[in-house]
Amino acid sequence: MGVTPLADNDQSNQYFYEIIVFTGLRKGAGTKSNVQFVLSGDVDDTNVRTLSDPHRKVFQRGSVDAFLMAVPKSLGYLNCIRIWHDNSGEGSSSSWFLKYIIVHDLQTMEKFHFICQKWFAVEKDDGLIERVLPVANDLEKQEFSFVLAKSAYHSISDGHLWFSIFSRPPSNRFTRVQRCTCCFVLFIVSMFLNSMYYDLSNEAKTKISNSTASLSFGSLSIGREQITIGIIVELFALVPSLLLVQLFRRLRLRRLYLSPVQQALSKLKPNWALNVEKQKKRKCSLTFPWWCIFIAYGLCILLVGVSILFIVARGIEFGDEKTQKWLISILTGLFSSILLTQPLKLLILAIVFACFCRKLNEDKEALEFLDYESLELNFDEEYLHFPKKKFRSLSYANRLTEAEIAYARDQRLKELRMWSIIRETTIYICFIALLYIVIYSHDQTDPSLQVHHFRRYFLNSRQSDCDYTQISTVDDYWKWLQESFVVNLRAQRWYNGETPRNLSGYLNDKANRLIGWATMRQLRIRTESIESCPNNEKQIQAICYEDYSYSNEEKDSYSPQWTNLITKTNFSSSIRKSFQYQTSEQSDTYPYVGDQGIYPGGGYIYEFRGRFSELQSNLSELRQLNWIDKQTRAVIIQLTLYNPNVHLFTQMNFLLEILSTGGLSTSSRFEPLDFYALTSTFQLICNVLYLVMIIYLMWIEIQLLIKLKWKKYIQQFWSWIELGIFVCSWTSLAIYVWRYKECQRIGRLFSETNGYVYINLQMASYINNILVYLFGFCCFFGTIKFVKLLRFNQRLCLFIQTLHYSANELISFSFMFTIVFMSFVALFYLLFVSQISSCASILLTAQMLFEMTLMKFDTQELIAAAPILGPLAFALFILIVVFVCLSMFITIINDSFRQAKENAEKDNQVMLTFMIRRFQKFIGWKKVVEDERSEFLRAKYVDPIENFPKKVDQLLTVITRLYLDETDGKLQL
Incomplete structure (x- = not known):
């Protein structure tokens, strides 16, 4: 914790500014690049200064970093700050999301806000890594979005009782141990209040035996009563925890030590301490003496002890069913506290403060750096940057050229796509593995x-x-x-x-x-x-x-x-x-x-x-x-x-059909059923993970749909494959629940009668068949999508492009082919329906003609049925369908193949080359990467002599404006 003196401060400079930088909470908001700036005022500007810290990492995600800058004299009223970074970080560490900057004049105690709320990244937004931020006026500082962003950040990092254990601000006096203590008290008190309800409430006792609207997992049952009681009890338990939190927050320190910052500033400028004392006069908040910490811990021990004593004394009398309901209520209250109550409290407070309590000079997020009482350290703290020795770094403008920025943007975009491809491949391999495990685990026995x-x-x-x-x-x-x-x-x-x-x-x-x-x-x-x-x-x-x-x-x-x-x-x-x-x-x-x-x-x-x-x-x-x-x-x-x-049921059906013609037709059907699915923990885990994976993939597709819009989204082939996977997966889940209920009914009947009554599994067999069909389509769509992962193969990519170019022609051809084929189906059916068994129905006739198309048909039966019409119809079919239609089909494919070869997409090949070079860099072969960078910069290089005439013209124009009179065109001396 503390304020970092800039490494390029001059010891002779006697005017000090505190610079507080707020990094965003977004994904990838932190940076490892070198950040530099130039601060401009009415009187003077600073040189190029570097924001760095040799002792700790700065500009991490969600961090607040404070720096002490020394200048020769006052800069006057600050106008703007020019800030940039050199994009030297690796991967996502090169980008930076800056929320805002506060510059604090330590002499006049003025604060200047520079609001940004933008990315410094070559691959995001406008692609800029250098920005000029003007000083914010009062209206900008009171803007709702800015105030809400500030209050939300402070609420999440410090206000959420559970999350703040990990995200607590370093200088906050409410320690992690105290926060954990309050969380433990909240949990134990909620257990105590839940046990009181289930022990004393007559309504709970009656509901325990009569409640049927519940979700069962084996012997565990989750009902609406347990969830409701858990949430209500958690709200009651929140009251003592809030009192304990406020008691811990308002404790004063026992002993104070003078901060090294105050010592250094007092030595550099003796009258600075006096000015600080004058500026420190403010309204004091309610606080408690340091020894009240013993009272706070005593209350915690008392609440925990009484709660545990009652739980042990009364909870031992609970039966198995009541204990399960009690535990469900406890877990419900815990999750509602973490995910519902605390976030809802923070959201309401953030909106209220943003709407009604906007104070221009109040910055809770930077209070530890702007409040000089907090500069005084507790006995268990030490200052990180004690100036034992002098260090200095040279500051120069480390800006990237346009060609370097273009190269960095190109490499970063390729890198993002590479990781997207790797993530997509990994996720889909896991998905397809879970899919096959889930489907084939339902048939454990052959x-x-x-x-x-x-x-x-x-x-x-x-x-x-x-x-x-x-x-x-x-x-x-x-x-x-x-x-x-x-x-x-x-x-x-x-x-x-x-x-x-x-x-x-x-x-x-x-x-x-x-x-x-x-x-x-x-x-x-x-x-x-x-x-x-x-x-x-x-x-x-x-x-x-x-x-x-x-x-x-x-x-x-x-x-x-x-x-x-x-x-x-x-x-x-x-x-x-x-x-x-x-x-x-x-x-x-x-x-x-x-x-x-x-x-x-x-x-x-x-x-x-x-x-x-x-x-x-x-x-x-x-x-x-x-x-x-x-x-x-x-x-x-x-x-x-x-x-x-083998724990296998089998439904058998033997059908005898007596035809009106006098003949008989026999058929049989044997349908095995496995009612013992999900008998192992591994199967249950795989099924749950599969549902989680489906939800995640649906979220990705929803984002893609929002990005591409509906019309463009449905034009993509792979979108329909994804929709097929989602529809089959969720429908199979509904059918599985239906089958589960049917199996439960049959199981109850079987256990009650020991299998000595007639049990018809025909409905269960129908449901199981539907489930198997859906599983089959899930496997089909999932395996087809696996082809997308092989798009970097040149031949496969060419095959996909050929189908893409030939899609419209094939659709038109399919209509024509269907008409011709169905005409021959009608011809053969009418000619040979009573003579050839293969033409007994329209479907069988179509099947025979498809075999004839593949030249796998015995013409002897056709000739025997009709010696003249048979060979004639066969020859006509071969001539029109095989020679003409199939030749047209092959011509369409050849033409599309030639077009795909001429317009082959090189993007996938470029990405494949980039991934190979990244792998070579990973194993230490840096020469390839350096050669690639040199080649790119050489291609973007522009000889300065080419721009020389243009620059001369610009110079003459400026001279004309400055030294020539516009009225008479005479030189003004």
Whole structure:
């Protein structure tokens, strides 16, 4: 702490000025460059003076540096100060943000303000590193922005109780130990008040058991009550802490020592001390004797002791749930004090002082340098710059030329871009690593082996007589049910004939357990819809059977054998129930997408419940009762399995679709589900870091959007990639929360019933599929963006530029190609829809034509279907699409490639060269950098002889104005 005498002071000079320099708080505001100035007044100007300190670093971010300057005589009323630096700092240390300067005349006690609030940097604002600052008048010193900036700086560094522990002004009497003590008292008292609330309040006791609106993290629950109580209690605890803070701040010093500055100035100018005493008369503030520090610490010990005693005595009676809520309230109060209460207090005080308490001569930030009581040191302080020996440095104007400034600006801008590229690369590598960790950690086990096992196990493709994929009649389907499916659905005897034990509910593979039971759901068409046939069709058959649709779905309940008559036959409850319609809510079923249609939830459901023999007899009865008849359009078997060895659930669906043409279509779907995601701390940390990274990247994109404006922003390709990443990430978060709630519901049902009730995982499977799709798109967009990091590769850059130049032509070409291609799709579909399976639908026809475009198509099937039209259509397609359209596509690419090669961007290559040279400088190869600087300055060099005629003309013009009379043109002697 203290005032630094300038190194170039002359010992014979007897007039002194104190110069206080305020450096800004912005990022990179500090500098290591050499700062010089010239101070001008009405009477005289100073020489070039240097602001430096041999003992400590000056002009750091947010610092206040004071210097003592000696001059031969008074400069009079100060007009301006010319200040600059030589840009000698490395990297960001070369730039400097100057807030303002106060020059204090130590003889007349006048203060002069020079307001700047600008950068001295070659790469920021106007790029100037030299400025002339005029003295500020009263209106400028009372300007709102200037007053607010001053008060905000002082509030943050000294007023914020928590932050001021680290940013406390060096000469402030409120020490760091005292600040830490006040913070500790505030924290302990808030703990005490929180415990009082949870111990005494009946409302809290009732809310503890009834509160449900909370966010849960395992056993930890965060509710609105804890947050509200934490904030309110913190406000009450703020009162004793404020009293302690004021008591510590207003303590007077015990012993005072005369400052070396006063000694030096008194010796240099004996009457200076007398003038100071005359100027020191001011209004004294309320202070306390030095021994009140014992009272302050005693109050702290008393508050802490009483609080801890009560916490220990009453807190031990708290239960686990109440203790958790108490801790949440404490942490909420702590964070609200740091991030809410203290900043809000400082903001209000700063605005109030800026609006209503503007005093021209009050500078709290510089009070330690302008208040001469503070020049007197405490017993535990020493003066840093005691003049034991004389030192002197030569001062000369170390200004940079325009060419040097241009070179420094060019190098600095390249350096900023280099660090931006390095930061972008590092951040994105971390992002892509977190992305892959988060996505692939959701599938900890490989489900492909499980799915492969179930396919072989249930589809029974090894036996040709019971192969599910080869079913062609309803009898084949019943045979597969009775001889394959039901046999595998129950655990049979071991190979040695022993009965399996403790395997109730397990499949015959003895490894997977059935959750609840399997269901077989049938969807039918109504009887009314099949009687409305055309007259010509009625002559052939009495009724017709239409395809399935929502409008003709059967929803009535029947007796066995699909009759409305009451039968006297004694059927089991499961048989009778299978002929009664159940809605989707009653059966807990959801829509299912098949190959031939979309089937809603609900239907006629048979439940595979009971022993193996009962299942066999029930299936035989259903077959005899024609449970599957001509009105049946779909039969869906659904079951849920759980493998405890790998903690993997599997939702199975077997679909039989009966077509109106008489054919059958079978399909199956095996969807493994892992409900045990985020089981490790590492996974949880990676997920949280991924969300933080997404928020950070969104903030960067918002800044870029503000900079480029909306229209220019959306024209960039990489902007759409970023938007794709953000949309997929946040949507996947919402879907994950949805899946989490569904899993919680299923988990509660499973734990309550031990898995002995039917649990349909179809909705969870749908949600999981959506989540997987979003994860896939996240990986796609993230990997595509990785190409941007490789833009310094010349060939890749050329490839990107080629796509950029060909974008408009390719869009126009795509419209033309789509029209031509779709015309051929229509042609082939209409010609061969009934003859070639590859043309059975529009989509399959388009797929066949794409294969034909790649020349990977067997024409034998086409020729066999139509010996004349087939080869003709094929030749026409090859001629127009392959020869003409693809040739046009290649021509567009070639033309754009030539254009990109001619107009290749050299900016990336220049940056690559700059980064290589910086690396060479880092390893000590300085010759390359020196050669680059010499080459740049040589290119900017202008021979003085070229400007000689112009300078002569300027000289003659000045002489003419000074010595020639403008009226008669005669020389004035």
